[in-house]
Amino acid sequence: MKKIILITVLMVGSLFAQVSKPIEVPYIAYTIKKAKGVDTLQANCLMCHSFGYVINQGAQPRLFWDKKVDKMITHFKAPITKADKKTIVDYLFKNYGNGKLK
């Protein structure tokens, strides 16, 4: 009986230990199309989220990407310059667009 209790205590101990050392979340290299503007994306977007978050939004019209980047600037306070915004929207529409302006 004592043995069982001891094992239980150890088990609880190890369960709690799970976050006593830093947990590592794997990095996934989402392949994003290498095209004009990709460096600007790299510099501005990866600070907050992976490319997976971008490419899993589905193929979208230009206005959608424009509004998304706007949202990042207005609501999420991402420091993206006007020139960079245009480069990013151009890139996203060209590579992950659905061909429609809106």
Added chain:
Amino acid sequence: MKRRDFFKTSIVASAAILGSNLSAGTTHLPKMNRKVSEIPFPEKRAMITYSDRPPLLEAPRSIFTRGITENDQFFVRWHLPDIPTQIDLDSYTIKVSGLVEKELNVTLKELKNDYEQVEVTAVLQCGGNSRSAFTPIPGGIQWGSGAMGCAKWKGVRLSDILNRAGLKKNAHWIGFNGLDKPAYFKTPDFVRELELTELDENVIIAYQMNDEDLPYLNGFPLRLVLPGYYSDSWVKMLSNITVTDKYQPLFFMDKGYRIADNKTEGETPKHLAKKTKPITTMDVKSIIGYPEENMKVYHNSELVVRGVAFDDGTGIDKVMVSTDEGKTWDEALLKQENGRYSFTEFRFGFKPTKYGTVKIMAKAINRLGVAQRFAKDIPWNRGGYKYNGIDVVTVKVV
């Protein structure tokens, strides 16, 4: 089906979509054919992986044959990139402040020893679950139907904690915040606010899920559990509870997770609803866990169709299954042993007597008589929220 036939069908299908007035927005079955990733995340089996930062993981269809979802297959959805990777369990507290008589800093030890311990089995579902059902594609992760799960949660009643702190007379709103942080100081934090009237005895602060500690990615060491509600308010790594008299404007309440405030909760891409409201309680829904899309099943075999159904806690009354394109429906057998907020398991014996393609459909009906509709009858909305169409799985009888 031969390749050529497939192309014929898709031409007909796309013509049908184009013909049916694209400007109106259409709804169809969500995408359920995505493969699980090769890289498993901490404490998880390999899952469908949309993003690593913030982590976004979806469960495959096959897990929805059982009423309890395993912790290592439970979906994951975070909003902000900076999630603490180390937690000191001795110093971790929930701070209760604002319009209270006595400010509290509840430690994990106090939570587990000084309060009544309670359990509730409840479904946790992302408001955007099944978003890939909508065209034009609403922005957001294009989830299939695996952004949900059902677990037994153990913890302490929120009301017990609030009572101990003592609410002041003018207390009206309760804000919840967790430890996850944005990358930029000025980015709004993921804070949720609920009205006191929305919070009943079933709302708990949970530290266990299916008799184990919460997995790190599901909010270790504590999260809010709001049975019947979409998961946007089930705040993870809960650290602050703030009581106020007035609503505090919040990005994630005011801009995200909202739906048209009209009777159908629908709108069209050209005519977006002017008035919107936050998504709150869940609509009746069911998912077939087995068989899966394009499986081969043997002629005259004894196939057992299995799945799960749930709603906002009203309770599931029936699940009906059709194998003839929805012409006739038969009642499935139900297993309901975990209370009204949990998954109801259903199973249905089906002996395929004809060769070829068969569509298996499942439709849940709750105790108020509210039934699921066909996908095409679910109104489109810009956020892609609350999809709950009749599930359809196509199998091939050989």
